[in-house]
Amino acid sequence: MILSTITAAALVFAFAAEDSSGAETATPTPATTASPTGTATPTTKAEELTLSLQPINAERAVAFKADRLYLGDGKHIDDGIVLVQDGVIHKVGSDVQIPEGVSVIELKGMLSPGLIASHGYEGLGGESTDSTRAVLPEADISIAFKPSHLDFAASLEAGVTSIVLAPSTSMLVPGTTAVVKTAGGKIVRRPAQLQVVLSGDALSYNRFPTSHAGAMAELDRLFSEPEGQIARAVSGNLPVLIAVNDRADIARATDFAGRYRLRGALYGSLWAEDVIDLIAGSGLGVVCDPFDVGDDGRSMRSVVALANRGVRLGFGLDAPGRSPENLRFGAALCVREGLDPKLALKAMCGDAAAIAGVERRVGRLERGLDADLVLWSGDPTELTSSVLAVYIDGKLVHGGGE
Amino acid sequence: MMLQLAGALYALTLGVAEPAPAESMVVFADAIYTSTGDVIENGAVTITDGKITAITPGETPGDGDLHVGAITAGMVDLSAHMLGYESVEQSSEITPQLRAEHAIDWFGVAWQRQASSGVTTVLVSPSDRNVIGGLSVAVKTAGQPSLEQRAVKRDACLRGAMGSEPSSGNHPAFGRPTDFYSRRPTTRMGVEWEWRKSFFDAAQGRADGAEPTAQAAGLLEVLDAKRPLFIQTWATQDIRTAVFFKEEMATEGFGEINLILDAAAEAWREPELLVRSKTAIVLPPFPDSGRTRDNAFMALSTAKQLVDLGVPVALSSHGAGQHRDRLGMQGALARRGGMSLEEALQAVTITPAKMIGIDDRVGSIEVGKDADLALWNGEPFQATSRVVGTVVDGELIVDPR
Numbered sequence: 001m002i003l004s005t006i007t008a009a010a011l012v013f014a015f016a017a018e019d020s021s022g023a024e025t026a027t028p029t030p031a032t033t034a035s036p037t038g039t040a041t042p043t044t045k046a047e048e049l050t051l052s053l054q055p056i057n058a059e060r061a062v063a064f065k066a067d068r069l070y071l072g073d074g075k076h077i078d079d080g081i082v083l084v085q086d087g088v089i090h091k092v093g094s095d096v097q098i099p100e101g102v103s104v105i106e107l108k109g110m111l112s113p114g115l116i117a118s119h120g121y122e123g124l125g126g127e128s129t130d131s132t133r134a135v136l137p138e139a140d141i142s143i144a145f146k147p148s149h150l151d152f153a154a155s156l157e158a159g160v161t162s163i164v165l166a167p168s169t170s171m172l173v174p175g176t177t178a179v180v181k182t183a184g185g186k187i188v189r190r191p192a193q194l195q196v197v198l199s200g201d202a203l204s205y206n207r208f209p210t211s212h213a214g215a216m217a218e219l220d221r222l223f224s225e226p227e228g229q230i231a232r233a234v235s236g237n238l239p240v241l242i243a244v245n246d247r248a249d250i251a252r253a254t255d256f257a258g259r260y261r262l263r264g265a266l267y268g269s270l271w272a273e274d275v276i277d278l279i280a281g282s283g284l285g286v287v288c289d290p291f292d293v294g295d296d297g298r299s300m301r302s303v304v305a306l307a308n309r310g311v312r313l314g315f316g317l318d319a320p321g322r323s324p325e326n327l328r329f330g331a332a333l334c335v336r337e338g339l340d341p342k343l344a345l346k347a348m349c350g351d352a353a354a355i356a357g358v359e360r361r362v363g364r365l366e367r368g369l370d371a372d373l374v375l376w377s378g379d380p381t382e383l384t385s386s387v388l389a390v391y392i393d394g395k396l397v398h399g400g401g402e
Numbered sequence: 403m404m405l406q407l408a409g410a411l412y413a414l415t416l417g418v419a420e421p422a423p424a425e426s427m428v429v430f431a432d433a434i435y436t437s438t439g440d441v442i443e444n445g446a447v448t449i450t451d452g453k454i455t456a457i458t459p460g461e462t463p464g465d466g467d468l469h470v471g472a473i474t475a476g477m478v479d480l481s482a483h484m485l486g487y488e489s490v491e492q493s494s495e496i497t498p499q500l501r502a503e504h505a506i507d508w509f510g511v512a513w514q515r516q517a518s519s520g521v522t523t524v525l526v527s528p529s530d531r532n533v534i535g536g537l538s539v540a541v542k543t544a545g546q547p548s549l550e551q552r553a554v555k556r557d558a559c560l561r562g563a564m565g566s567e568p569s570s571g572n573h574p575a576f577g578r579p580t581d582f583y584s585r586r587p588t589t590r591m592g593v594e595w596e597w598r599k600s601f602f603d604a605a606q607g608r609a610d611g612a613e614p615t616a617q618a619a620g621l622l623e624v625l626d627a628k629r630p631l632f633i634q635t636w637a638t639q640d641i642r643t644a645v646f647f648k649e650e651m652a653t654e655g656f657g658e659i660n661l662i663l664d665a666a667a668e669a670w671r672e673p674e675l676l677v678r679s680k681t682a683i684v685l686p687p688f689p690d691s692g693r694t695r696d697n698a699f700m701a702l703s704t705a706k707q708l709v710d711l712g713v714p715v716a717l718s719s720h721g722a723g724q725h726r727d728r729l730g731m732q733g734a735l736a737r738r739g740g741m742s743l744e745e746a747l748q749a750v751t752i753t754p755a756k757m758i759g760i761d762d763r764v765g766s767i768e769v770g771k772d773a774d775l776a777l778w779n780g781e782p783f784q785a786t787s788r789v790v791g792t793v794v795d796g797e798l799i800v801d802p803r
Contacts (some may be wrong), residue, residue: 203488211489211490211491212488213489213497213502213503213536214491214493216504217499217500217501217504248486248509252504255548255550275547278548
């Protein structure tokens with residue numbers, strides 16, 4: 001009896017700890033975007049029922065009508081409606097009944113969830129690494145970004161509404177990533193992932209480790225008696241993002257993830273085609289390297305190969321070093337090489353959210369998720385389509401004017 | 403029929419294969435050299451699920467059967483260089499806790515070179531820029547590029563170097579030291595000091611009852627003969643230093659080291675010392691001019707001289723960068739230096755396998771062992787013979803047809 005009480009208490013404590021380090025702690029949320037559901041998205045039947053029974057308050061609700069809705073999971077609906085209240089999606093479909101008095105915004109174009117860049121350095125002012133050491137797992141990137149930074153305005157123009165901010169890859173364990181919105185400064189989740197770097201980038205000439213064997217010995221030391229964020233990763237409570245460059249890195253990474261039963265994703269897709277069995281067998285997702293004009297065809301073929309094997313994909317961006325437009329550009333290059341456009345868009349929406357552990361918050365047009373929407377002139381994976389308007393938490397933050 | 407189809411569909415949808423039927427293969431040869439002293443004329447080796455399941459004499463191949471001049475066990479190379487870039491841990495000279503397996507370049511051209519020349523198992527050791535570089539791993543030369551698939555024995559031995567390699571290049575060419583390259587040691591004496599100090603500290607720490615550090619633990623395991631100590635020693639002075647070091651550890655009561663010397667070109671100069679200390683020798687590729695690193699001299703007769711003393715001798719390729727360094731060719735050169743076919747064969751198969759304790763799986767053609775085979779077009783090590791096919795874990799990696 002006592003034992004079970006203690007266990008229950010421990011469970012509650014564990015849950016509380018997980019929650020406190022989860023979404024929206026110390027979030028500078030503007031009052032206008034405060035959501036009635038708070039941090040919680042409907043995760044239980046009961047909550048979902050409550051939400052569906054919740055009467056729509058016509059003054060706080062708005063209905064978006066568009067020629068097509070891309071749902072973010074690979075599907076779309078023509079002539080659809082997104083009913084939003086207090087910045088949260090209430091209903092999505094082609095036959096949504098719009099309650100009396102709710103203002104309707106008739107949009108000319110196609111609506112998708114806001115795009116998510118799966119790896120970036122926006123708003124950090126270049127301060128994303130502690131060069132004096134190799135390991136700092138408690139480093140929290142979300143304390144380092146400036147919400148008003150102009151980097152974010154550029155992201156909005158490209159239709160990017162959430163970014164996985166990451167510490168730099170020049171350390172072995174540089175810290176944790178965070179998912180932040182590109183307007184309003186909202187932190188969707190922190191820490192989102194523990195970043196581990198198995199590429200040569202983490203090695204240095206003047207501090208330990210200088211070698212891959214040294215790096216792995218250090219990781220084995222840290223992960224075999226884990227503490228803090230590493231312990232959360234080992235226990236499965238925090239996904240990992242393992243940065244890799246070449247095939248040997250990928251082989252090391254899948255071996256390492258298997259040894260400690262880590263879940264999460266690789267960051268680096270260039271050589272994936274050659275080691276596709278290792279990746280597909282590991283259960284890890286892949287965040288693709290950013291693409292540039294003139295990239296070797298292998299980069300894109302690797303992405304196609306990963307998609308064909310059903311590996312969950314996201315696209316890295318690493319702005320501000322690159323233009324945020326590169327996100328959609330890279331996806332389009334992959335489509336040109338044979339990637340299904342539906343999967344390309346999914347990789348920038350629903351799958352990107354799932355990789356970062358925020359699939360119950362953003363990335364799809366679905367009841368209970370934040371109303372982060374982008375209005376396009378056409379198919380988002382076509383480079384001829386442009387961004388007409390961007391909404392974050394249901395609020396117009398870019399474009400929309402005549 | 404319908405049921406079968408449904409089953410197949412079910413397997414397809416779930417992405418799970420039904421239990422695969424046993425994979426079987428038979429290789430016929432004019433002669434099978436087993437590395438156990440036997441030669442089987444006109445025989446066949448049967449392979450099932452990656453293992454040797456039968457060796458039968460007097461078999462006649464039919465049309466389309468895989469038939470070669472000779473079969474030997476896949477060769478074992480204890481001095482293969484398979485590391486990628488960034489494989490030197492410069493932050494310390496003594497890193498016994500590091501594992502070369504994490505620095506392996508699975509995609510280098512050397513794998514193909516080794517596999518196509520009949521080498522099926524290689525020992526991958528840390529680089530010799532450190533005095534004690536870390537743990538070596540024995541891996542197959544073909545298969546999925548992952549440790550799980552390829553490793554024959556992890557932590558197979560502890561690797562270090564006694565000669566000039568860890569001390570060279572530690573001074574910057576000019577100016578003030580700016581990084582780890584200006585590190586210690588800079589002489590042979592410094593190298594030897596690092597060896598003795600680290601082992602004495604580890605043994606002393608244990609005597610004092612201290613909890614061993616990761617570094618000390620790696621050294622103590624060698625003193626406890628959990629695994630051999632594999633030291634690079636080209637020249638006579640380094641061979642002597644290594645053996646003296648082993649004997650000093652025993653005299654001090656620290657432990658009995660199981661010693662293997664790598665690249666011991668001048669081992670022939672110290673026969674008594676090697677016999678006395680039961681040291682095993684891995685020879686570097688036979689040099690063109692007689693001179694190797696550190697001006698150490700060896701001749702084609704070196705391998706024969708050592709084996710006649712009863713010293714275990716293995717030949718090696720040092721990465722098989724040059725065609726003449728490949729292990730099959732080394733066997734031929736050793737024969738030219740006086741070794742019998744059986745002696746040369748064992749020096750590239752079962753002897754190296756025994757040195758690092760993997761002879762339960764590889765190194766000879768025996769029922770139950772891994773199906774690792776080198777397929778030759780004629781008698782092994784003859785000038786006209788070469789490896790034309792390779793089998794690793796029952797997979798025909800190089801097809802002679």
